[in-house]
Amino acid sequence: MLGAAALLGLAALAAPGQAAAQKLTIAIGGSVTSMDPHFYNASPNNSVTAHFFDKLVEFDAKAQLVPSLAESWRTVSETVWEFKLRAGVKWHDGRDFTAEDVAYTFQRAPNVPNSPGGFGAFVRAVQKVEIIDPLTIRIHTPGPYPMLLGDFASLAIISRHAGEGASTEDYNSGRAVIGTGPYRFVSYAPGNRTLMRRNDTYWGGRPSWAEVDYRVISSPPARTAAILAGDVDIIDAVPSSDIQGLRGEAALKLTSIQGLRVIYLAPDRSRSENPVFVTDNDGKPLATNPFNDLRVRRALTMAIARDALAERVMLGTAQPAGQWLPPGAYSYNDSITPPKQDLEGARKLLAEAGFPNGFRMTLHTPNDRYPNDSRTAQAVAQMWTRIGVQTQVEALPWAAFSARSSRQEFGMRLLGWGSVTGEASYALVNILATQDPARRTGANNQGRYSNPALDALTERAAGTLDDVKREELLRQAIKMAIDDVAIIPLHQLVNTWAVKRSLNHNPRMDERTRAMDVTPGNS
Structure with a gap:
């Protein structure tokens, strides 16, 4: 049932009427400090890298677990979990996604040099990784560990062939940003913007937007001015002092969630x-x-x-x-x-x-x-x-x-x-x-x-x-x-966002702002 629900949700990304969508411009308040998905566990970084990299399982907008690169899972024993990986998934360079990539991710995540706050906690229960076949992997834990799925929903899966020998700088330059996600890397300017383009062969269905301009506008007044002027399509962290005024703007709407x-x-x-x-x-x-x-x-x-x-x-x-x-x-x-x-x-x-x-x-x-x-x-x-x-x-x-x-x-x-x-x-x-x-x-x-x-x-x-x-x-x-x-x-x-009234936005409890949650819609 989880798999079916997830596929229905993914199909919505390619709903009729969205094929003509071209460019989405997002503005967030928090600065993005790296394209390395394992460098710093901070919401702005995680929001951007989620466009390029998928996880084994994901949290939906209301923090419920749904399948992603793992189609299904089961407990073989109290200390062994088995994951069946999704077939037919391709990395952005056309190579096949396999269990080897998952194993490499678990090895790399806790060992990123100079990380100010990394992702090692999410593999702390991984005692042994056993590859059964290219699409089946077993995770051995030192004892019963019911929170494994939640941990994995916080860990981006990277490719072994692009990641081996790659530094955080290689991710920031884009050389190592070879993911399975709905968008492909174009460029990254620290503290300014990240540009990306649609991955037309995305396993989850064709994304809504041909291009995404993901900007950092740290100043709250400047962010509000940008949405009012129509320079951007959606902003996050709407200043509390601007909420009432933005509610009165005919061209805009607010979305919010606890x-x-x-x-x-x-x-x-x-x-x-x-x-x-x-x-x-x-x-x-x-x-x-x-x-x-x-x-x-x-x-x-x-x-x-x-x-x-x-x-x-x-x-x-x-x-x-x-x-x-x-x-x-x-x-x-x-x-x-x-x-x-x-x-x-x-x-x-x-x-x-x-x-x-x-x-x-x-x-x-x-x-x-x-x-x-x-x-x-x-x-x-x-x-x-x-x-x-x-x-x-x-x-x-x-x-x-x-x-x-x-x-x-x-x-x-x-x-x-x-x-x-x-x-x-x-x-x-x-x-x-x-x-x-x-x-x-x-x-x-x-x-x-x-x-x-x-x-x-x-x-x-x-x-x-x-x-x-x-x-x-x-x-x-x-x-x-x-x-x-x-x-x-x-x-x-x-969490509150301001978005153009012509767009639909699904607000997330984890406050992440993603192109995948914005679709063309009726006013």
């Missing part, structure tokens, strides 16, 4: 001494890192008025968050609610931690990655200043911010994380687990938080086949992380 992304703050836990961007009130260095004190972390989260952020900064386009999943998601913990602001309680905790007069710090934030990211940081800084933590904000373009953050150059940073699997483990493994390249955990743990008890609980949940029991373990893990203030969740985003 997102899976939490905006959060991550303190630096990589240092016990000589913290960066943190000083006493006279500007003198602190001997020890205050963020390693639970009382300080609790004070900081208690000082934040999340309702005010959602209502005044986000103008109703976000919901206050006390954890990283939205209500209703599998493993969401109903017992954890967004903390209420308690300035007096926060001051008391700071005094108990040895900071009766607070301290000074810098909050680093991107200014072009998430809706109202720098405005959110400014509001938080004001709230922290009210409890004596004199906070200034330094806002940077995403490309510079992400590189510096991955090198632990910040004391406190604002980040976002989309749990595209729709459950807790995606964040537990990638941003909260102890960074350990050998175990392939913590790839995006930029604050270097480490809690062995949480790691053990996450592993226990990952090996629990029973859905009810696994959900309870994940809920326990959420509570453990939040009680320890591993991160400071602020709010959950509602």
Whole structure:
């Protein structure tokens, strides 16, 4: 049934009336930093590379799994999965897609040099790869691992013949961008645009658009101006302040869906001494890192008025968050609610931690990655200043911010994380687990938080086949992380796009903006 549903969905791409479609111009706010699909697990990169590369299985718009390069799968035993690969799939250079390419992908993904936050977590359960025949592959895991499909839905499959010996630079130049996806690479200008053309022999049906111009317009006002002027066909991350005005534009329409992304703050836990961007009130260095004190972390989260952020900064386009999943998601913990602001309680905790007069710090934030990211940081800084933590904000373009953050150059940073699997483990493994390249955990743990008890609980949940029991373990893990203030969740985003009224757009919970989700339509 899954296969039939998927084929019906793919057939819609080639529906009558779409053959005449020519060029689609997309503008997103987040900067695309690489064409290497294994370099950096960030939504803008994943959105673009999804045009060129397919996965074994995919998440649909509502985070449900559907077949892709794998037509079907079954469990041979508790520790062996068998995947039947789709026949007749061709790489962009005409060669056949086979199980050898899947095996090579699993080998390459966790070993990309200089990756600021890669994809190793998604193959951490792959203990052995067994190729049965060119279209059959078996994956051996060290123990029961029910989340394998979700992991594989986050991992682009690359070709062995194009990938062997290829560096990230070879992907950025286009030389190695030989995929099985619906579009073929034309050119890439970092921080500017990616051009692509239709893959007329795509296994999933002829794509809607002959050409796609995928632009980065980091400035929200400029993005809005571009859609109003008709220079682009669709924009993502519509500024909250522009939503009402755009609703009144006859030539445009808005699409939206509850997102899976939490905006959060991550303190630096990589240092016990000589913290960066943190000083006493006279500007003198602190001997020890205050963020390693639970009382300080609790004070900081208690000082934040999340309702005010959602209502005044986000103008109703976000919901206050006390954890990283939205209500209703599998493993969401109903017992954890967004903390209420308690300035007096926060001051008391700071005094108990040895900071009766607070301290000074810098909050680093991107200014072009998430809706109202720098405005959110400014509001938080004001709230922290009210409890004596004199906070200034330094806002940077995403490309510079992400590189510096991955090198632990910040004391406190604002980040976002989309749990595209729709459950807790995606964040537990990638941003909260102890960074350990050998175990392939913590790839995006930029604050270097480490809690062995949480790691053990996450592993226990990952090996629990029973859905009810696994959900309870994940809920326990959420509570453990939040009680320890591993991160400071602020709010959950509602994803909103503006699109020309003559087009149809299927909005995605994972916030990705793709040509495949836009089709010609009636106004």
